[in-house]
Amino acid sequence: GAVVSQHPSRVICKSGTSVKIECRSLDFQATTMFWYRQFPKQSLMLMATSNEGSKATYEQGVEKDKFLINHASLTLSTLTVTSAHPEDSSFYICSTKHWESSYNEQFFGPGTRLTVL
């Protein structure tokens, strides 16, 4: 399957700071990437769809000014959690679809665990 990486894998920050998470597709071009959030013992919740060269599409209830998404190249999308608060502590996962694939399965990055103190 496709290889997707995320950096950092784990981050601890103070309340009020901003944190940037990178998602890279390592072996293919990804015009579309997806950002999910997963709270403990809960399922993945889609936050936004990131499209290369255009604005991200946010799901209902997700604040676009708080969760800034940039997809400046075909291999990199970034999620910046601005002015993070303890309730933003979660597991953030990106995924992408191989652009050459005729199927829609999504390949997930390893995730980033964010802890806001």
Add this chain to the structure above:
Amino acid sequence: EDKVVQSPLSLVVHEGDTVTLNCSYEVTNFRSLLWYKQEKKAPTFLFMLTSSGIEKKSGRLSSILDKKELFSILNITATQTGDSAVYLCAPSSGTYKYIFGTGTRLKVLA
């Protein structure tokens, strides 16, 4: 509102047992359904189902979709301790948006 219900929520079995995991859904503009296995970190892809009645198999795992009754099942035969994980199903709402269920937590005892 899109809805995905997986059952059972959790399951404990012994090695060698066969398990059936259920996923029922109500989504708008359904296109396909994905099954994933999630251990400690990110989910790994198992199956994608688009047509009713066609069983997909991969080793001891198999899955089938019923688009009329709006459900899918994932079967695991001859379970092993390495099968212990959370199994997630995700029907699509549109082409790319997938709605994940809360998963079935499977524990296989040696």
